[in-house]
Amino acid sequence: MATLELRNVNKSYGKGLPDTLKNIELEINDGEFLILVGPSGCGKSTLMNCIAGLESISGGSILVDEADISGMSPKDRDIAMVFQSYALYPTMSVRDNIAFGLKIRKMNAAAIDEEVARVAKLLQIEHLLKRKPGQLSGGQQQRVAMGRALARRPKIYLFDEPLSNLDAKLRVEMRTEMKLMHQRLKTTTVYVTHDQIEAMTLGDKVAVMKDGIIQQFGTPKQIYNDPANRFVASFIGSPPMNFIPVRVKRQADCLQAVLESGQSRCELPLALSDAGLEDRELILGIRPEQIVLASNELTHLPTLRAEVQVVEPTGPDTLVFVNINNTKVCCRLAPDSAPDSGQNLTLQFDSSKVLLFDANTGERLRALRVPQECVA
Structure with a gap:
């Protein structure tokens, strides 16, 4: 996979407006699972969009494997993103949704078939390949969206609150599945959530955000046992401190x-x-x-x-x-x-x-x- 480093990243939407992101400093190693967690409006989704290239940064730099990608277009960053809404093509079958990115990259048909079969087996959706997204449950759609990202084999995976649309029971089940999948694949992953339980259970590293600032960055254990301030102490833990x-x-x-x-x-x-x-x-x-x-x-x-x-x-x-x-x-x-x-x-x-x-x-x-x- 890849290393990811953010150096003094800032994001502003114009003069006179407060910065949405303020001096973000982060570094994750090859294969680590980073969680960006915080309340609504804290800047975590904006930060993910900046990493993906969907939004430009106002200052600082973003490096993948020590190469600066800050000025690259999204298609050149070799990063795959799973959105909260899943963003599946409704008229395409599950198979075609997974294969879409591979066809765009002009992979040959035999290689596409092999990759779709690999991903479908990994996510246990082989029996769904001929269905359309409208025929799937929320959990199944979420697996297909993950499959489309996994099929590309990019350097980094980004997940923007992928479990928030699922019911409580399914959310717990999919959380476990995601952890198992990461342990198998060792993929470098950035995952955005407002759910501190997801942050504690999924992440190798956690960045707690508030008002566009990283309040604390460390392992889940460090953040739970040694919070930097009252905000972090109150946000992490259920029931709270x-x-x-x-x-x-x-x-x-x-x-x-x-x-x-x-x-x-x-x-x-x-x-x-x-x-x-x-x-x-x-x-x-x-x-x-x-x-x-x-x-x-x-x-x-x-x-x-x-x-x-x-x-x-x-x-x-x-x-x-x-x-x-x-x-x-x-x-x-x-x-x-x-x-x-x-x-x-x-x-x-x-x-x-x-x-x-x-x-x-x-x-x-x-x-x-x-x-x-x-x-x-």
């Missing part, structure tokens, strides 16, 4: 965040140096699975009593909502330990996983030479 307003106080050489629920109160040790944080209002971030029921095995963790407001069983686990510091907080508990609404629980917090954010800017506050006893 809890954000609790706290005031920081000092106890000996340690900083602590005060948590209160009703008449109960606890001091949560923080992995931060002073850095002017004492008596400052901050936002504490903690994921639902990092708040657990108190147990004899976790006596070192701080505890807080809280009344259950809402219980939401999901099957494999149960989401329990309590009120802490006048904020609704979600806890993810095992279904066999699920309480009833109105019941009081003793909760424990894994302070080693707690994150802190600036209340005004949303930027992450990180550890600086913290005494070991403060986070033990």
Whole structure:
């Protein structure tokens, strides 16, 4: 396949208008699966269109295998794209849709037949080759659109929210199929989605975007466990991270965040140096699975009593909502330990996983030479 590098890419639609893309820097290796994820309007589809050549960039450069393709027309970039709408030719059969790009490239008939058969077998659509797109389900149309892209054997594949038109069950099934296909083919792929579950499950690398800016670029694990700012922390994760307003106080050489629920109160040790944080209002971030029921095995963790407001069983686990510091907080508990609404629980917090954010800017506050006893 190919490497892909974006160097300081900018996109503007005219003077006086804000830049749609701002100083985009990305690099993916041969065979990697890159996810561009973010809310609607963040610029991810525009960035994909720029890579494909469907839109020109206003500054910077796009390189494939270290060659600058920024000024090339789409047909010369050796890139295949699968659109959200699939963009199949309604009057052509499935076979002819897959073969269309090969005929344009003047491949001989025997080679076309061989390539169509290969792709149809790979996607398990051999029995659909004589049908028209109107006779296919959404999932089948999606496979045909993928097949048309795969048949070209380009250097890079681009997918623009290809699963968004499918129902929930089929979307999960096709997500698995796409992951298996990528593992088999090792194709260099860029995939646009607003679905953070797709981002976490499909990508080797993830770029989280907001307002035309890449907020963070890394592996799914890095972005989930070590988010750069509050936006990334809130966007990645389901259910999302809890954000609790706290005031920081000092106890000996340690900083602590005060948590209160009703008449109960606890001091949560923080992995931060002073850095002017004492008596400052901050936002504490903690994921639902990092708040657990108190147990004899976790006596070192701080505890807080809280009344259950809402219980939401999901099957494999149960989401329990309590009120802490006048904020609704979600806890993810095992279904066999699920309480009833109105019941009081003793909760424990894994302070080693707690994150802190600036209340005004949303930027992450990180550890600086913290005494070991403060986070033990």
